[in-house]
Amino acid sequence: MSQTRNRLPKRGRPLDSSPLNKTEKKHKDAEAETYCTIFQEVILEGEEGQDAAFCEGQCQSWIHRKCSGLTSQAFEKICESDDKYMCPYCLLSMQNCELKELRNIVKSLSEKLNQLTGSPPPANASKKETVQTVSTPESNTDIVMNDTSNDIAATVTSLINEEREKEKRKLNVIVHNLPECDDPDPSNRKSHDISKTSSIVDKYLSVPTTITQAIRIGKKREKPRLLKITFNSSQEKAAVLRSCTKLRKSYVPEDVRRIYITPDLTPKEQELNKTLRSQLAEKNKNDPENSPCLLVGGDFNFPDISWQDGYAHINPSPTYGTDANKLLVDTINDHGLEQLISVPTRGNNILDLILCSHPSLISNVEITPGISDHDAILYCFELPNKPLSDKIDHPIYLYHKGNMEGVKSDILDFQLQFLSSNPYSNDVESNWNNFKQAINNAITSHIPQKPPQSRSNLPWITPSIKRLMNRRTCLYRKAKSLQTEKAWNDYCILRNKITNCIRNAHTKYQTNLFNKNEKTNHKNFWKYIKNIRKDQHGIPPLNENGNTINSSKEKATVLNNKFQSVFTQENTTDIPNCDSTPHPIIPDIAVSCDGVQNLLETLDPSKASRPDNIPTRILKFCAKEIAPILTAIFIQSLTSRHIPNDWLKANITPVFKKGDRSNTNIYRPISLISVCCKILEHIMYHHIAEHLNTNNICDQILENLPFGHKETFWEN
Template sequence: MKPIIICTFYRAPHDSQGTQIEELDLSLSKLGNKINTHNVIITGDFNLPNINWENHHVTPNSGYSTVAANKLISLVEEHGLIQHVNEPTRKQGNANNILDLVFTNKPGLIKKLNVVDGIADHNTIIIDVNISPKRKHRPKRKIFIRNKADHLNIQKSLDDFTHEYFSLNQNMTVNDKWNLISTKIINIMKHYVPVRLTTSRYNLPWFNKDLKKMCKRKKRLYKKAKISRNPEDWQEFCNIRKDMHKHLRSARLSYINQFLTTAITDKPKAFWSFISKLRQDNQGIGDLNIAGNIISDDKQKAEALGNQFKSVFTYEGNSKLPNLNDSPHGKIPELTISLKGVHDQLSKINTSKSQGPDGIPPWFLNRYAYHLTPIIHDIFQSSVDSGQVPKAWNEANITAIFKKGNRAETSNYRPISLTPVISKLLEHIIHSHIMKHLEQHHILTDHQHGFRAKRSTETQLIQTVHDISKYLDEKKSVDMAILDFTKAFDKVPHKRLIHKLKYYGITGPISSWIESFLAERTQQVVINGSASKPIKVTSGVPQGTVLGPLLFLLYINDLPNNLTSNVRLFADDCLLYQPIKSDNDISLLQNDLIKLEEWQNTWLMKFNPTKCFTMTLASRKPTPNIYTFCGQQLKSVQSHCYLGVQISNTLNWTAQCNSVARKAQQTLGVIRRNLNQCPTHIKSIAYTTLVRPILEYASASWDPHCLKHIKTLERIQRQAARFCTHNYSRKPGTVTQLFKDLQWDTLQTRRKIKRLSIIYKMEHNLIDIPLDHYIQHNTRTSRKHDSQFLQIRYSANIFGSSFFPATIKEWNSLPSNTVSSKSLKSFQNSLIQHFNN
């Protein structure tokens, strides 16, 4: 267990210049590298309620020191700290303030935090600290050593089995066929692939023989000194202990540098696995609170989570199916699977993925694709023609993934299905066949951007922000409703889903196959090798499968029908927004909410009104309108995180930039703690792959134009550059030179390249944003290039700095050779060269 440093601090209210904050900063600086290697907890009364700890924003003119607040935020970001208190700790009259704070240097250090009534005017903060080391002996697993497999005998055995299989399978069911195939594959592997058992090792990989000898000697000297109580013996023990710590640090550094330098290129999965473990935030599933009882046994936890996942299933019963009228869509053609298609699927298998419950590893299917293709093709075609899925393909092991909230609550986990690899291959084939049908008949709603080719959260956000900013530029306010489904993927009722699929023309054997795929499923939760009892799945589309997301999209495909407001869907995220000019517009949005209530009742889905919100956006201080949904008045908010981006009611990006900077700062802190002594190129790779994506997520939709926002983001990269090069000089031009040495562009330049690249993608149909809907080509001849667009006019910066108006201006000024680039890569390279010049 790592040492713990606990600090208690009090800031007097009259410290308006933040002098005491500076003293705290000095004390933390004196800790040196300990703030990276130790567990640090800082608590105290800071008397600064004017800080919004969600976005690190300081409220001006609040009666509290802005100077001290900004110094505290700088301290927190500089040292990579996380603040955990998010509810008032002092109530006086109508004022509810967060005065008492708890900081840690690691997000996972606080397991639970409660604010309870205190004996004085401040509430008491009770924290449950996650510092108890728990070593659990995981059950040993058999691992096939594939690089020692007898390939010739495996190939011969598979070829012999192919002849035997086709002589036996005429009257066999699909289930019998797969039992025969899977049994044979497992037997072949047992005969010709060596096996070893995994071991539970607790010693560190850099703990070499010399260190083990030193450790044993240290223990002997400790026992000797304890018995003799001789000062000389104690001194000898202290010397060897000090020497061992020195050698341990040196061995760890040498191992990490050597391992990461080779793994980054040869074994990238091992590299990121190492980084992930160092974070110490991926804690798995800890103790669970079941009706007030704390359970820690893996078997009991698996049963509890299994019961939780079962409890959310939709009961459909024999209720009458809704009327969908006559289908205007054509019928999906029958699926004929080719040998080449099967071989291609086997050859494309990602061999680093885990095997499914059937025990057949992906590498085996991939390595022997040529020999397996005939029999796999036969069972695939038989399965589709008969509309039956082998029973083993519908048995899933569930991994419970924590979402957010209290880790002890089972409702805060979602189930991810681990199914046989072979069944996913057939799912890919069927998925492709269905998508061809959907695209041919233009069935999928254009409002949906989730799980669709050439679409992403960024394409959704670009169009949404454009619409809203344009309304604001036209002096209209916008009312937005952010709606949240309850356990959407797990609640889809199967009969109604099949009913809708038939309406969309998915009938015949494909419909029967999907019905078998859904209706005959079982699942069991597995935690560290301990499994729950198998549970029959009565509703939902399985997350973790290939077909699950597409089936969900088809089920909610008709949700936007008959709505008059603008609607945006990204998987189960639903957004409505309506420009408001009169009370009639308010009524239109309210009526749409009523229609969605009717839709959920008809199709047995469920919105969660307590997690649904409204927001009124306006260029000036907006006045929220009142809306009701599912029998409750919706809460109006000033900002909300939609698809990972903070949208505020004035559409400025202060909250987003602060939120992004805070998350990036925390991740940079992880790198600082764990890779401090690594070479520059390792640090640089860690920054560009772990931190910079946070700063650039969907940035084309919110690229800030305000200098303060730009500086907020650039500050993180400047800190990263100093860390990577270990150069903390404050001489003018130092950071600019560091960027050149590291070959980094500024974040502002990178966002500009990203925005221009999206326009290029739109021009060349590489992204699904309808070009003609937003911009028009300029027919006049230009000296720059022939792909000019008409500039979009605007009256305010909110719209003028949004994606299309800002990017068109930059696009039109590009040189002709850049715009005429033959590929996206060459276009981006030309942009970099153009900007550098």
């Protein structure tokens, strides 16, 4: 009771009266004595310090304000509030019961999860949890407080919040790239978004819907903001999401084709979706035909198999019978394994074997004395790194969609301008840069291009198979939605048809790889072999002076320094002077326009672009227009004794030979220089060779060489 005689707490009532309504205030019966539950003292009406509140929990009793720990402000709020008041002991007891129920639910769910996944129960499942007990004054009931109650409560709260987020979004979808209306009136903009979305859904998706709300998300910017659409029912939302792929069809206008519709995901679903996308992107970097790397080692105890150069030869009358030995050899061959031990491991026999499907991953194989009668085998096994990105670093030109005649016309215009402007008045570098710029401008103007893409696609998957696969996806979604036998039968029939088509296409592709009539068949063959290999692609970590080098830039620097160190640096300051020679003097090199044109027309258009980025296909197709320009540049280069800087550059590829892959000494460089520079080299080589053969100079030199050095002369 409060100090005012006629004022009681809103939730207060005498013990012998009926429960009060939430909005009522009644005075305690003066004749009945009411006791405080905690200290068993009589609550005196109208006395100072006798404020009391009635607990509507389990105890159903009166408690002094001071005994319950309530402040004056809290007591006043209880008097004015319609909420229930519970004493600390009843509140703690109720929370403990709820926590017990939550623990039982979590425990049962955990047991079901372990049964489904086959995972063993936690190691500490049988241990008793640490508990704390608190006794109430009126009973001996112990209130259990688990140390993990906070974690359980947090988990339950998170799940409840997630369900609330899903409930708020169950009728929503997100529309991307829908143009916004510039009307300053928000209601007009909202009407425009609803009408535009409805027309797209009705016209292209053929789904009757009723849109109840449309909201733009985020601040207005250059790109259209995301549009949150709310449908009238979940069935309409599901139908729209099932049919939204129709917006990608070719008959749909291009501005509508840029629009796509996605579900309205909760923050947790967005994070999960982001994680799945990153995992999928990481997985897609791997080879599509990802096969496992098999490594088997141990004591096989087959002394009658001799391993010569990695091949198995069964000796006559083997100890364990021919069938057992043949079974081991067939198993090794069937799984594509290679045996790497060639030294006896016990006596004169090779009993301990190391079998691996990727032998290039094993290095430094050594045989050392063991603790038994068998020798021990020590080797290094390099775990396959993630395949290096096979992404192309230059744009891909679509020549079959381009205007090649337009390219030829632009180059012809540049040729006339180049020859009429007296090119010999400029230096070689300027003329070359102008020519290269003209080629690039012509290609950019008339040849479309696409951005580089990963080379992980399967070449035997034809466009017709891709269309069937898209149709299969639609049938699967339809069958999953309808759940009818006919829909599932249609999906299964098409799925089996696609499987047979892919197998037949793969077999046909493999057969064509061995077709000798194909001129470029060897290139496709080795490309296919590279894709199905699981060895390390590119350069593995290198060992330089005891340091391991992992970054690509450092690897390139180390290999470049190694390649430079093995080349001879000629001393150009001390060149011997030949006063006289018994041989005729070589005439000046003559460069003709017809000869340059013939060399350009014999180029292979499939060759890759070199450091100057001039496609070989353009050089061949426009040979007649380009020949006069290159002829002038070649003559000027020979006359001035200078060559363009692009001709001094080369794309160098390190090629592994044999041995330890981390050793920089076993790599050999392969250089790709400018095609135009190679044409000039060919002209010079042909001129020198013709002079030597015409005057029999080679025969005279060979006569003076000692025996055994003639082959070396021709090789050099």
